[in-house]
Structures are given as C-alpha cells and as structure tokens.
Amino acid sequence: MSAKDLLIQLFGLPKGEIIFQDYSCALKGLISKYGRVFVAENHICFYANLAGSKTNLVIKLDDISKLESKNKSDIDITLKDGRIFCFNGFHDKDQVYNLMNALISGQPLSNQQTIQTTTDSARDDDSQIENAEVEIQFLQAGASMDQEMCKFTFSFNLDKFFEFFFADDALVYSIADHRQSEKDTDIQLSKWTPMEDNPAMFQREMKNVIKLTGVPFKDKSRMHKLFTYKKEADKIIYTCTTHTLDVPYGNCFQAEEKWEVSSLEDNKCLLKIFASVVFTKSTMMKGTIMSKTMSGLKEDYEKWINNVKIKLEAMAKSQKSQASNINHEFEDSKKLDDNILNKIMQTNQSQQQKLNTSQSQFYQGRKSELLYLLSIFLLIIIMLIQIGILNKQSQKLENLEQLVLQLQQR
Incomplete structure (x- = not known):
C-alpha cells in the first residue's frame, strides 16, 4: 500500500x-x-x-x-x-x-x-x-523507548520526588528552572490538566527558545515540549515529546523520553530514563540526527542531575542551619526563661515572707479580738444563768404566797 x-x-x-x-x-x-x-x-x-x-x-x-x-x-x-x-x-x-x-x-x-x-x-x-x-x-503505536539512558536513586519517597521536580510549583528544581539554567528564553510552561480521553493522565506543554551551536546560519531555535504523567500505587510514568522547530530537518523527527520513577524499600525511589528518536519522514541524515539527538539528551540529563544534587545539598544545608539556629534559639530562650524564673521565685519568696509576717500580725490581732469576744460571751452566759435562777426563785415565792392565801381562806 x-x-x-x-x-x-x-x-x-x-x-x-x-x-x-x-x-x-x-x-x-x-x-x-x-x-x-x-x-x-x-x-x-x-x-x-x-x-x-x-x-x-x-x-x-x-x-x-x-x-x-x-x-x-x-x-x-x-x-x-x-x-x-x-x-x-x-x-x-x-x-x-x-x-x-x-x-x-x-x-x-x-x-x-x-x-x-x-x-x-x-x-x-x-x-x-x-x-x-x-x-x-x-x-498508531507510539515511539519505542527501549534505550535506557540513565538511572538515579533518591533517598526520599515517590510523593516527595513529584513535589520536588514534577509539580506545578516544584519545591526543588522544576523543568522551567532547568531551562533557565541553560539560558533559554521565552519560556512558557502551562499547568497540569487532565487529558480529555484519559482523566487519570495529566498533560502540560512548554514553549521556549534554545541556543544552537554548530548549526550553519542558526544560533537559536524554537522548541515545543508536550509532557504527560500518570500516578500509580508505586510508580510514576512521565513522558516528554520534543519538537525542535528551526533546526535542519526539524520536521522529520521528534525526541521521545520516558521517566519511570519507582518506589524502593527504606523510603527511597529509583528514576530510570529512556529515550528514542522517532522519524516522521524519511531522510538521508537519519544517522546523524539520531546520534546528535541522543548525545544531546545524555548531556542534558547529566546537567540535570548535577543541578539537582546541588539543589538538594543546598536544601539539606539550609535545613541543618535552620535546625541549628532553632537549637541555639531554644538554648538562649531556656537560659532567659531560667533567669526570669529565678527572678520570679525570688520575688515570690520575698512576697511570701511579707505575706507571712502580715498574716502573723493579722492572726495575733484576730486572736486578741476573739479572746475579748469570748470573755464577753461568757459573762453574758453567766448573767443569763443568774437571771434564770432569780426567775425560778421568784416563781417559787409566788407559788408559796398563793398557798398561804389559800390556807388563810380556809
């Protein structure tokens, strides 16, 4: 056909x-x-x-x-x-x-x-x-990505890897950061969006202008990249399709990459990168294009991992420095708290002594008052008893007088 x-x-x-x-x-x-x-x-x-x-x-x-x-x-x-x-x-x-x-x-x-x-x-x-x-x-079938370019092991898990490098707001080193480190210009990177025909897979694109070396009459070229990723339980599959628009024979080929990130034991992850060159048109320069593209990709991966190491080391140093500063601040704060506590305790002791003296004087005064009131109370009781005795004697006299009167009447 x-x-x-x-x-x-x-x-x-x-x-x-x-x-x-x-x-x-x-x-x-x-x-x-x-x-x-x-x-x-x-x-x-x-x-x-x-x-x-x-x-x-x-x-x-x-x-x-x-x-x-x-x-x-x-x-x-x-x-x-x-x-x-x-x-x-x-x-x-x-x-x-x-x-x-x-x-x-x-x-x-x-x-x-x-x-x-x-x-x-x-x-x-x-x-x-x-x-x-x-x-x-x-x-129909997509590119063959059977050539493993490199692999790296990271001492953090799959989720951290995504947050550090793939997320829209990557915390350590994003693809835009990498292109900026290569002095690219006009970098336009979109956000991740779900694919219409496969919502479990996400895509975004990037457009930028790169510098060229060794290309006659050309010192720069537009570049277009389409990225996809899909998360699984213990794996992330990340792909990149790259078109270099302004190089000779640029309409004859595209570079295909697959980044496979897998979970390892001890909370680590392994990154394997596969790459290939896919030809959409026949050309006599196929061998040259493939050789230069693959060597360019390998060089780019080496730069990427070196920059990642620098970023991670700087991040680790920053975290250690912050931890050290926190420890120093804690020690200083502890010393300050101890001094304040000692002053508070001394003040409390002085106030307690004054309070004890005041309470002693108060209790002595109250004791005298209570003794005075108690003596008055006893006098009142004695008087009441005497009044009661007198009342009883008076009642007896009245009864005796009534008895005498009754006898006289008889």
Whole structure:
C-alpha cells in the first residue's frame, strides 16, 4: 500500500484524492497538539498522536467560510457553522497559506506548487512506503523507548520526588528552572490538566527558545515540549515529546523520553530514563540526527542531575542551619526563661515572707479580738444563768404566797 493510500485510509478521503503537500505544525487549544497538516484537493486534514492522545481532523474546503493569515505564525480557518481552527508553528507560513487560499478560492496553483506536487508524485514507491510506515506506525503505536539512558536513586519517597521536580510549583528544581539554567528564553510552561480521553493522565506543554551551536546560519531555535504523567500505587510514568522547530530537518523527527520513577524499600525511589528518536519522514541524515539527538539528551540529563544534587545539598544545608539556629534559639530562650524564673521565685519568696509576717500580725490581732469576744460571751452566759435562777426563785415565792392565801381562806 502506497503512502497516498495509507493517508486516504487514515482520513477517510475519497479514492483518487490528490494530497498536494504536508507540513509540520500545531493545532492551538488549551493544550496545543503538535502534528502534521495535509493539504489535499478538497480537504485540509490534521493528525497528531502525542503520548497516546490522538487528534484526527478533516475539514472540507466547501465548509470553509474564511481563511486568515494572522501575525507571524497563525493561520485561522473559520467554518460555516462558526467553528474556528487555528494552526501555527509552520516553518514557512506564507507558503502554506498561499496553497490553502489557492485551493479554497479555486485559483490555479503556482509553478512552485505544481513542481512540488509533481516532485512528490514522482518519488519511487519504496520511498513513499517507508515514509508512511514510519509515520503511521508512530501515530498508531507510539515511539519505542527501549534505550535506557540513565538511572538515579533518591533517598526520599515517590510523593516527595513529584513535589520536588514534577509539580506545578516544584519545591526543588522544576523543568522551567532547568531551562533557565541553560539560558533559554521565552519560556512558557502551562499547568497540569487532565487529558480529555484519559482523566487519570495529566498533560502540560512548554514553549521556549534554545541556543544552537554548530548549526550553519542558526544560533537559536524554537522548541515545543508536550509532557504527560500518570500516578500509580508505586510508580510514576512521565513522558516528554520534543519538537525542535528551526533546526535542519526539524520536521522529520521528534525526541521521545520516558521517566519511570519507582518506589524502593527504606523510603527511597529509583528514576530510570529512556529515550528514542522517532522519524516522521524519511531522510538521508537519519544517522546523524539520531546520534546528535541522543548525545544531546545524555548531556542534558547529566546537567540535570548535577543541578539537582546541588539543589538538594543546598536544601539539606539550609535545613541543618535552620535546625541549628532553632537549637541555639531554644538554648538562649531556656537560659532567659531560667533567669526570669529565678527572678520570679525570688520575688515570690520575698512576697511570701511579707505575706507571712502580715498574716502573723493579722492572726495575733484576730486572736486578741476573739479572746475579748469570748470573755464577753461568757459573762453574758453567766448573767443569763443568774437571771434564770432569780426567775425560778421568784416563781417559787409566788407559788408559796398563793398557798398561804389559800390556807388563810380556809
């Protein structure tokens, strides 16, 4: 099956549809999707498959109401139903726009466009099949990541690893920190968001500009990275797909990385990094591209781990210093508390002595008062007793007088 037949089958196009050209680009959205746009006789098609997230978009030319070329990199396609699709990241945006505009408006293609189409059609079948097989296998099955680049053991658990390096607000060394250490510019890193077709997996993207060395007439290049991660009970799978947009043959390949972080005993974790270069187009420079890309990735991992070690050591020293300061502050506070306590105890003793003296004087005064009151009370009791005795004697006399009177009457 030829490349043309594979693409017609992939997009569901009518047999005999002419596919004039394809371009590397991105479909803008909350998370941009980097893939390829195919400009055909009656359709504009886009396909992306990054880390298992597939996008297959087919637009009929008859459904397009407006085609706009915006700023330096965007091409907007507005459909009759109101939907708008924005593409950017083209190597030559004007060339893409002119081809699309000519097909939509029914204008004849330019000589250059006709030559490109004829040249593409004149390729031998083996070359076309090789291109399509590489690209289709990648789109359907993903990249092969069987080359282990390096592995590191960390003395903290899986959750700490994520908080230190992968989280949006990474505590130790984020991907943005690493790119800044490499003097990259225009760094734009989005937040993690759940993937629409797999909510258990999260994704984010980063755009930045890197410095180039050893590339003729180029000293910098735009870079686009798409990250994903998925947490499991004892493992985190983190992937990165990288497109280097402005290097020679940059539209022919992409770098694929997988970071596998596993839990170990003793509250530790192990990081293994796998990498590969995936070719979306056939090129004679395949060996050179693969060699330079893999060596560049290895060098980048070495820089990353060295910077991580420096950050972790600085963090450990800071924590020890803080602990030492806390101990000193505690000792100083303890001494101060002891001095204050001694002063308080001395003051309390003095106050207690004064209180004891005052209480002694008070008790002596109260004792005299009580004795005086007690003597008065006793006198009152004696008087009451005497009064009672007198009353009894008086009663007896009255009774005796009454008895005498009764005897006299008789």
